[in-house]
Amino acid sequence: MSLSKNEIKLVKSLQIKKYRDLNRLFVVEGVKLVRELIEQSHFKIDGIFYTKDFDERIPSHIHSFEISDNELERISGLKNPNRVLAVVKYPTETPIDLDEDNLVLILDNVNDPGNLGTIIRTADWFGIKQVIASVATVDLFNPKVIQSSMGAVYRVRFYRTKLTEAVQELKANGYEVVGAALGGENLYQTAFQKKTALVMGSESHGISPELVPYISKMILIPQFGETESLNVAMASGIILSHYKREQTATD
Amino acid sequence: MSLSKNEIKLVKSLQIKKYRDLNRLFVVEGVKLVRELIEQSHFKIDGIFYTKDFDERIPSHIHSFEISDNELERISGLKNPNRVLAVVKYPTETPIDLDEDNLVLILDNVNDPGNLGTIIRTADWFGIKQVIASVATVDLFNPKVIQSSMGAVYRVRFYRTKLTEAVQELKANGYEVVGAALGGENLYQTAFQKKTALVMGSESHGISPELVPYISKMILIPQFGETESLNVAMASGIILSHYKREQTATD
Numbered sequence: 001m002s003l004s005k006n007e008i009k010l011v012k013s014l015q016i017k018k019y020r021d022l023n024r025l026f027v028v029e030g031v032k033l034v035r036e037l038i039e040q041s042h043f044k045i046d047g048i049f050y051t052k053d054f055d056e057r058i059p060s061h062i063h064s065f066e067i068s069d070n071e072l073e074r075i076s077g078l079k080n081p082n083r084v085l086a087v088v089k090y091p092t093e094t095p096i097d098l099d100e101d102n103l104v105l106i107l108d109n110v111n112d113p114g115n116l117g118t119i120i121r122t123a124d125w126f127g128i129k130q131v132i133a134s135v136a137t138v139d140l141f142n143p144k145v146i147q148s149s150m151g152a153v154y155r156v157r158f159y160r161t162k163l164t165e166a167v168q169e170l171k172a173n174g175y176e177v178v179g180a181a182l183g184g185e186n187l188y189q190t191a192f193q194k195k196t197a198l199v200m201g202s203e204s205h206g207i208s209p210e211l212v213p214y215i216s217k218m219i220l221i222p223q224f225g226e227t228e229s230l231n232v233a234m235a236s237g238i239i240l241s242h243y244k245r246e247q248t249a250t251d
Numbered sequence: 252m253s254l255s256k257n258e259i260k261l262v263k264s265l266q267i268k269k270y271r272d273l274n275r276l277f278v279v280e281g282v283k284l285v286r287e288l289i290e291q292s293h294f295k296i297d298g299i300f301y302t303k304d305f306d307e308r309i310p311s312h313i314h315s316f317e318i319s320d321n322e323l324e325r326i327s328g329l330k331n332p333n334r335v336l337a338v339v340k341y342p343t344e345t346p347i348d349l350d351e352d353n354l355v356l357i358l359d360n361v362n363d364p365g366n367l368g369t370i371i372r373t374a375d376w377f378g379i380k381q382v383i384a385s386v387a388t389v390d391l392f393n394p395k396v397i398q399s400s401m402g403a404v405y406r407v408r409f410y411r412t413k414l415t416e417a418v419q420e421l422k423a424n425g426y427e428v429v430g431a432a433l434g435g436e437n438l439y440q441t442a443f444q445k446k447t448a449l450v451m452g453s454e455s456h457g458i459s460p461e462l463v464p465y466i467s468k469m470i471l472i473p474q475f476g477e478t479e480s481l482n483v484a485m486a487s488g489i490i491l492s493h494y495k496r497e498q499t500a501t502d
Binding site: 040114121122125127128221225230237249 | 369375376401492495496500
């Protein structure tokens with residue numbers, strides 16, 4: 001078969017948030033990410049477009065279409081398209097699990113898609129299951145987020161909501177709300193509760209003022225050099241690692 | 252004044268490694284990075300091109316030229332040029348300091364410029380002074396490395412050399428050579444020597460086989476989820492943080 005102009009136009013439009021939201025569809029590209037999408041994720045696949053070099057098995061209940069390399073190039077958002085592109089339905093939204101004995105990561109305006117993808121990848125590495133982002137945080141379904149998460153978007157539950165409400169609910173359900181900020185207490189001397197809600201602010205503006213009243217303590221990754229700040233993904237990963245170190249030492 | 256065609260051509264050419272190496276010059280862009288370049292770095296500045304909105308003081312011994320916004324756009328490598336561009340001389344190469352009581356970070360083929368910049372930024376945060384990279388590691392003077400390092404390139408000493416030789420020299424001078432790899436011992440239970448040479452491999456190929464014989468122990472950041480790997484910058488930052496935690500606890 002060959003793709004119609006309208007199909008090409010629809011798939012290409014999913015590079016842009018407005019059209020993703022309108023169609024409630026997003027794209028996943030490349031052999032590894034599509035394989036994991038098929039095998040490991042609960043996401044519903046609307047269709048898979050693959051070239052003749054794609055040699056993974058696609059279950060028969062999934063609509064799939066062989067297309068030419070040239071057609072893949074036309075619908076792809078990558079510089080170097082890699083054999084396959086899947087169009088995926090937005091997952092249905094579920095309520096936050098307020099009983100989980102784990103850290104819940106809260107992202108207060110992370111703007112860079114590479115950072116968000118890296119945060120989700122790292123959260124998954126450390127067994128974090130829930131990430132809550134502010135409404136202004138970059139779109140989870142941005143293709144750069146999907147690619148840089150390395151498939152972790154399939155496993156980590158992601159919520160986008162008003163953070164003041166989320167933080168109040170978590171607090172009411174026994175979570176200690178901790179913020180990462182300059183001037184906080186030394187991370188290396190911090191004891192974490194198992195149920196921790198960790199708020200990461202934006203690199204340029206820190207934690208939003210309206211969240212501060214709900215935060216029980218601020219923590220700081222000790223600084224030994226002159227660099228003024230850490231990248232928000234880096235800071236998140238470092239704090240998650242120290243949280244896990246402590247939890248595993250006291251288990 | 253206005254820029255000649257040749258000047259525009261030269262500055263633009265510095266986006267490409269071949270021309271940087273040929274001229275032994277690189278570019279630094281944006282108000283913050285150029286201010287730090289002037290105030291904090293030992294780098295020798297060949298010239299500064301600024302627009303009328305740039306209001307930092309430039310010392311009189313530095314050649315500087317006011318140019319139009321349009322001219323800045325023509326010589327800039329940024330999507331959104333930010334008032335100033337400096338042309339900087341390659342620093343002179345110095346030998347590795349083999350007596351430093353600190354961790355020395357060794358990068359075995361880091362290919363992504365954003366990752367290298369983030370690693371240098373994070374190393375500086377943790378007070379690491381020396382980073383040694385393999386010959387195949389992305390160029391330090393790549394504009395994306397400079398920008399993502401947030402000025403840390405001015406403070407961290409960076410060497411590019413044959414790693415087998417560097418690692419042997421470090422070992423001979425009392426450094427314990429530690430590698431980060433799957434299957435290594437648990438980072439959370441690792442005791443670090445003060446003089447540690449930490450080898451980080453590439454995300455796709457790990458540590459080069461020819462370095463393995465010089466490595467005393469492999470360490471692993473414990474994994475709690477299903478994501479297969481961490482970004483190399485993230486892994487570096489997490490290990491540096493645990494190293495510093497241990498050093499400060501036992502000081």
